[in-house]
Amino acid sequence: MFLLGVFVRAQAQQEGVETETFRSAFRYVLIGRESEIEQYVNRLPEDFLSLEVLMDDKTFNEKNLKTLSELLSRRYATAQSLNVYIYTSLDAIKTPEENDRSNLKGPVDNYFKFKRAEFTRNAFGNEWFQYWIPKSVDGKVVVLKGCYIKCK
8 A cells, every 4th residue: 555655646746746735834714704694784895805814823923924815815816805804812803692792793802912913905906914913013014915005
């Protein structure tokens, strides 16, 4: 069985097929998006997508945020506008039941105590993220494509 695996891997490499198991440089999960009801109530256009992401606190840095933004932008390329709220602690976000019982969707009251970021791709094709690290970075903007907000 081992020799068969080596043969298959060697043949795949000859054909230019990636054979190594992919492993991300950091861990993250998508934890939420606007429901159809929230889109209707908030009058959001169909091509607008809002997501929440939980990212491993230990790997939260500008380089990984840039990579994450690029991955999400590619994954959701058909959404004309994309807003991603990135949190590093479950204590910073509401549960679905808490969202159901609150007036506004969003983080809990003390979310600012944790590292966090927001990635945006707007209808003009501009992409940027802004991030906060308590007692260290206060809202640094990193432009990935185009300009911040709307170019003139």
